[in-house]
Amino acid sequence: MSNELEIFNLKEKFHQFGYKYTEQRQLVLDVLLEHPDLHLSNEDVCEYLKQKKINIGQSTIYRTLIMLEKMQIVRRVDLNDGLARYELFDHDENHAHHHLICMKCGSITDIKNDLLEDLEQQILHDYNFEVKDHCLKFFGLCENCRNKNNYC
Amino acid sequence: MSNELEIFNLKEKFHQFGYKYTEQRQLVLDVLLEHPDLHLSNEDVCEYLKQKKINIGQSTIYRTLIMLEKMQIVRRVDLNDGLARYELFDHDENHAHHHLICMKCGSITDIKNDLLEDLEQQILHDYNFEVKDHCLKFFGLCENCRNKNNYC
DNA sequence: ATGAAATTGATATTCACTTTCGATTATGGC
DNA sequence: GCCATAATCGAAAGTGAATATCAATTTCAT
Numbered sequence: 001m002s003n004e005l006e007i008f009n010l011k012e013k014f015h016q017f018g019y020k021y022t023e024q025r026q027l028v029l030d031v032l033l034e035h036p037d038l039h040l041s042n043e044d045v046c047e048y049l050k051q052k053k054i055n056i057g058q059s060t061i062y063r064t065l066i067m068l069e070k071m072q073i074v075r076r077v078d079l080n081d082g083l084a085r086y087e088l089f090d091h092d093e094n095h096a097h098h099h100l101i102c103m104k105c106g107s108i109t110d111i112k113n114d115l116l117e118d119l120e121q122q123i124l125h126d127y128n129f130e131v132k133d134h135c136l137k138f139f140g141l142c143e144n145c146r147n148k149n150n151y152c
Numbered sequence: 153m154s155n156e157l158e159i160f161n162l163k164e165k166f167h168q169f170g171y172k173y174t175e176q177r178q179l180v181l182d183v184l185l186e187h188p189d190l191h192l193s194n195e196d197v198c199e200y201l202k203q204k205k206i207n208i209g210q211s212t213i214y215r216t217l218i219m220l221e222k223m224q225i226v227r228r229v230d231l232n233d234g235l236a237r238y239e240l241f242d243h244d245e246n247h248a249h250h251h252l253i254c255m256k257c258g259s260i261t262d263i264k265n266d267l268l269e270d271l272e273q274q275i276l277h278d279y280n281f282e283v284k285d286h287c288l289k290f291f292g293l294c295e296n297c298r299n300k301n302n303y304c
Numbered sequence: 305a306t307g308a309a310a311t312t313g314a315t316a317t318t319c320a321c322t323t324t325c326g327a328t329t330a331t332g333g334c
Numbered sequence: 335g336c337c338a339t340a341a342t343c344g345a346a347a348g349t350g351a352a353t354a355t356c357a358a359t360t361t362c363a364t
Contacts, residue, residue, distance in 0.1 A: 020330055020341060042320080057344035062321065080230065080287075082352095083320075100281045109279060115271050120290070127261060128295040129252045135232075137287045138272070143280040172310060172361060194351080209313035214352065235351075 017071050024056050028064040032074055032088055039099075039108055041083040079108060080137070096133055102142035109142070169223050176208050180216040184226055184240055191251075191260055193235040231260060232289070248285055254294035261294065 010029070014021040031048045032040065040048075042061050049056055065086050068074040074086040079101060090097070093114070100109040120131040162181070166173040183200045184192065192200075194213050201208055217238050220226040226238040231253060242249070245266065252261040272283040 015331095018341095022330070022342065024343070059322075059345085060343060063342090078230070078232065100275065100279060100283075102281075103284060109281065111275070111279075115274075119267055122267075123252065123263070123290060127252060127263075128298065129254075129261065129290070130293040130298055131252075131290045132255060132292040134291065135287070135289045138275060138281070138283045139286065140284040141282040146280065146282055170310095174311065174361080176312075211313060211315095211353080212311080215311090 013071060013073075017067075019067060019071075024060050025064045025067070027054055027056060028061055029068060029073065032068070032086065036088050037110070039077055039079060039085040039087050041085050043083070044085075078135070081106075096135060098136040098138065100138050100140070100142065102145055103139050104141055104145040107142050107144070165223060165225070169219075171219060171223075176212050177216045177219070179206055179208060180213055181220060181225065184220070184238065188240050189262070191229055191231060191237040191239050193237050195235070196237075230287070233258075248287060250288040250290065252290050252292070252294065254297055255291050256293055256297040259294050259296075 010026070011021040014025070019025075027049065028045060031045050035048070038044070042058065042065065045061050045065070046056070046058065049061075065074065065076075065084070069076050069086065072089050072091075075089045075096065077085050077087055077096075077099065079085055079099065087110075093112070095114055095116070097114070098111040100111060102108075116134055116136065120134070123129050123131055162178070163173040166177070171177075179201065180197060183197050187200070190196070194210065194217065197213050197217070198208070198210065201213075217226065217228075217236070221228050221238065224241050224243075227241045227248065229237050229239055229248075229251065231237055231251065239262075245264070247266055247268070249266070250263040252263060254260075268286060268288065272286070275281050275283055
């Protein structure tokens with residue numbers, strides 16, 4: 001994971017936004033950076049912190065995640081399970097990427113290719129609606145669950 | 153609105169699912185049928201009922217909407233405003249249609265054309281993921297808001 | 305009509321999230 | 335380095351949508 005954030009001066013970035021660079025915020029961000037392919041809820045972050053014998057108040061984690069989202073260090077994703085989830089913000093993509101959500105096992109797969117550019121052009125033309133961002137989720141059966149015989 | 157539900161024997165449909173066809177459920181469904189182009193929350197339904205001098209308990213409305221969703225009479229849509237919203241289920245479309253959400257005025261526009269069939273074929277091929285349904289929202293500026301000069 | 309079973313709706317509860325506020329800590333000027 | 339002060343932390347209380355509880359009521363098959 002050669003994330004630009006490791007090189008980038010995080011302290012500086014926090015200050016740009018008028019935030020202080022505290023240990024708690026650093027530790028919350030660390031969890032996100034250590035799991036670049038996951039979509040972590042507040043509770044997930046709390047769990048991973050506990051595994052590392054770190055205790056940070058729920059409110060601080062909530063606040064930090066919102067803060068990280070504002071700084072575009074993480075992106076909030078809604079996977080329809082009633083929890084706010086966060087993934088690292090990928091500055092290489094100019095729009096949110098899509099997610100495959102398995103209805104059986106709950107696994108989540110990222111789809112990196114955008115594939116909506118044409119559609120968004122069409123929307124601009126047909127509806128005169130200027131798309132700024134999008135959110136696309138596919139619900140279905142993942143490779144594993146398709147191959148299993150499921151006697152329910 | 154030549155909705156098939158008007159012709160279809162609703163009472164029969166409720167019974168098929170083991171539900172009773174009560175006046176309250178009828179009245180809740182009426183509100184949905186009277187606003188086929190809206191995306192109503194529980195509170196919205198309650199408001200429209202009050203306008204008609206009808207009082208139905210919150211719990212009953214919640215329960216009825218969930219019931220109607222199970223019967224595929226309505227479809228639940230999540231428009232990222234923290235409320236469960238419902239629209240009439242369109243049996244002509246084989247997948248959920250998409251929504252344009254204006255970030256300025258909050259207006260919601262349905263997009264009836266699917267346009268994701270190719271993409272879903274590609275996903276089946278590339279990821280061996282079998283798409284059952286999808287959820288696509290576009291966030292941006294609607295025609296009206298684009299044309300306004302907005303001094304904020 | 306009658307009674308078992310479902311429904312209603314006021315109220316309580318849950319659950320994710322936010323706010324409050326006194327104690328603590330980071331940061332910039334000296 | 336030290337101090338002031340403004341931001342932050344976190345326990346606890348508060349919110350608000352959604353769900354569960356349960357006694358009273360209604361429905362429907364007989």
